[in-house]
Amino acid sequence: MNTLGNKLRVTVFGQSHAPAIGCVVEGLPAGFAPDLERLGAFMARRAPGRNAWSTNRREDDVPEILSGLVEGRTCGAPVAAVIRNRDPHSGDYAGLKRTPRPSHADYTALVKYGESYDIRGGGQFSGRLTAPLCFAGGLALQVLEARGVTVAAHISQIEAVLDDPPDLARVGREDLEALLRRPFPVFAEESGVQMRQAIEAARLAADSVGGVIRCFALGLPAGLGEPMFGGVENRLAAALFGIPAVRGVSFGTGFAAAAMRGSAHNDPFEIDGDRVTTRTNHAGGVLGGITTGMPLVVNVAVKPTASIAREQDTVDLETRRSAKLVIHGRHDPCIVPRAVPVVEAVTAAALLDLLLESAPASSTPAFT
Secondary structure, three states: OOEEOOOOEEEEEEOOOOOEEEEEEEOOOOOOOOOHHHHHHHHHOOOOOOOOOOOOOOOOOOOEEEEOEEOOEEOOOOEEEEEEOOOOOHHHHOOOOOOOOOOOOHHHHHHHHHHHOOOHHHHHHOHHHHHHHHHHHHHHHHHHHHOOOEEEEEEEEEOOEEOOOOOOOOOOHHHHHHHHOOOOOOOOHHHHHHHHHHHHHHHHOOOOOOEEEEEEEEOOOOOOOEOOOEOHHHHHHHHHOOOOOEEEEEEOOHHHHHHOOHHHHOOOEEEEOOEEEEOOOOOOOEEOOEEOOOOEEEEEEEOOOOOOOOOEEEEEOOOOEEEEEOOOOOOOOOOHHHHHHHHHHHHHHHHHHHHHHHOOOOOOOOOO
16 A cells, blocks of 8 residues: 555655656645745755765655646646656665565565565665655645645654753744754754764664654644544554654653643643633644644654664574574664654645545635
């Protein structure tokens, strides 16, 4: 299942070392003029080989738009784009069908697809497929912005180092705009320094680290989502788990709520002008699967990069014996920084899908 969404449908295709990867985006409102320069800058945040904490695989990640735009505006047809793979080293993956990598999909893919599976760079299971997700989500981010919705994420945690975010009930657009201007997206600069030190220490130890990304969405109306399996949490979690290496998704206070009493976790209602708000935001802007109008807060746990340089235990599938494995190739010691725009993109696509579902059939948004 490579398609996400109902009204806004995103279909991703390709493999890590295929000639190209890409996506088809259906359901974008006609008449929307995307800022392709901004879209390129957004995609560059995810692209490999841009900084010291990234893999040294270098890809331009420039999308070639094949359809869906006429004179720079969406015309109602599906928007299709491809991204060429220009720097693969396929020889690094020879032999992995025989000795599968721990914590990768090598073994399960072989069970499901047999010898036909493309193991180069992880094939269709690779994080490389998040590049077209960022293309689609980058478009969704711009449509949401035109509707008054801002989506941005920060690195909440790397290993044991925590960021210092603003009050989840009071986070504002200026907070998110400042966040989006930072190359290493944290609220507290000192936390960012310590996080980068943790990543470098893992790299020097031929190891890797994981972390948590927290994503905010401001400006959503109250009332989005459906009980019981069409709730906002359900839809977002299903979409976010499509990102490789995601191990958990929670909202607001998340799993910390299990250690709280109801009197502390409950968010008291208040009147703010003509709006109903809450004093705190442990719920993360969602009650009963339906948005409250408060900031949407979603937390995404990302595992340590599975490909590490130190020797690991595996099995030889031909001899049916234990074996040792040293992984070659180019890999991030921590994929969390590059995953931040991916979380923003997937969140934006899922939220725009929900907004398009809730809009009257006759409504036509105005774009300038």
